[in-house]
Amino acid sequence: MKRFLILYMSRGGHTARVARVIMDTVREQGHQCDMMDIVEATHEPVAWDSYDAVVLGAPVLYGNYDKRFMQFVADHKELIQAKPNSFFNLSVVARTPEKSTVEGNRYMQKFLELSPWKPQDLKVIAGKVDYPSWGTLDTLMIQMIMKMTDGPTDKNSVIDYTDWEDVKAYGRHLITLAG
Ligand SMILES: Cc1cc2nc3c(=O)[nH]c(=O)nc-3n(C[C@H](O)[C@H](O)[C@H](O)COP(=O)(O)O)c2cc1C
Structure with a gap:
């Protein structure tokens, strides 16, 4: 039995839901898994020794990753790299299929450039459009991004693009990664 820790950042809750589905999948396979918010992990102790593998995940926000996430990665890279590890964004x-690959997703490439932690394993996951839960400015900005990429611009749109079966497959893949 392997023990997994998923450390995640989530602004709107969707990355948290992805982390939960990964955790449930790992547990269903008879392994142990915990999930912890990066803010908690920054300010409270993390029982690194209790885990065999570490998984980190974060959403892309305006082409970037939350500063607290990047800081956590920089501060803990040795601990993360000491175990089998994976990053998902x-x-x-x-x-779109072409932007759902590690090579085709420029935000994944940006993470690899910026992060002092070089993950052993990478996963690109499609997120959620949720205009009604976003403020006016965020909605306007994201509508602009969507216009440029032929995405939904209707301010009432709530579209979950996540392929949940693929998220579960990633969870099972992590078990293989942990050896
Ligand atoms: C303020 C904001 C900015 C975003 N910027 C981008 C972006 O630049 N590119 C992109 O592909 N998605 C962008 N997204 C979409 C998020 O990555 C997606 O909604 C994700 O599911 C959010 O996860 P969360 O609910 O865990 O925060 C943005 C979302 C928000 C709320």
């Missing part, structure tokens, strides 16, 4: 551009 969420973005709505990943709804």
Whole structure:
């Protein structure tokens, strides 16, 4: 039995839901898994020794990753790299097949450039458009991004682009990664 820790950042809750589905999948396979918000992990102790593998995930926000996430990665890269490790990102551009690959997703490439932690394993996941839960400015900005990429611009749109079966497959893949 392997023990997994998923550390995630989530602004609107969708990355948290992805982390939960990964956790449930890992547990269904008879392994242990916990998930922890990066803000908690920054300010409270993390029981690194209790885990065999570490998974980190974050959404893309305006082409970037939350500063707290990047800081956590920089501060803990040795601990993360000491175990089998994987990184997943969420973005709505990943709804198209060509932007859903590690090579084709520019935000994944950006992470690899910026992060002092070089993940052993990578996963691109399509996120959620949720205009009604976003403020006016965010809605306008994301409508602009969507216009440029032929995505939905109706301010009432709520579209979950996540392929949940693929998320479960990633969960099973992590078990193989942990050895
Ligand atoms: C403020 C904001 C900015 C975003 N910027 C981008 C972006 O630049 N590119 C993109 O593909 N998706 C972008 N997204 C989409 C998010 O990556 C997607 O909604 C993700 O599912 C959010 O996860 P969360 O609910 O865990 O925060 C943005 C979303 C928000 C709310």
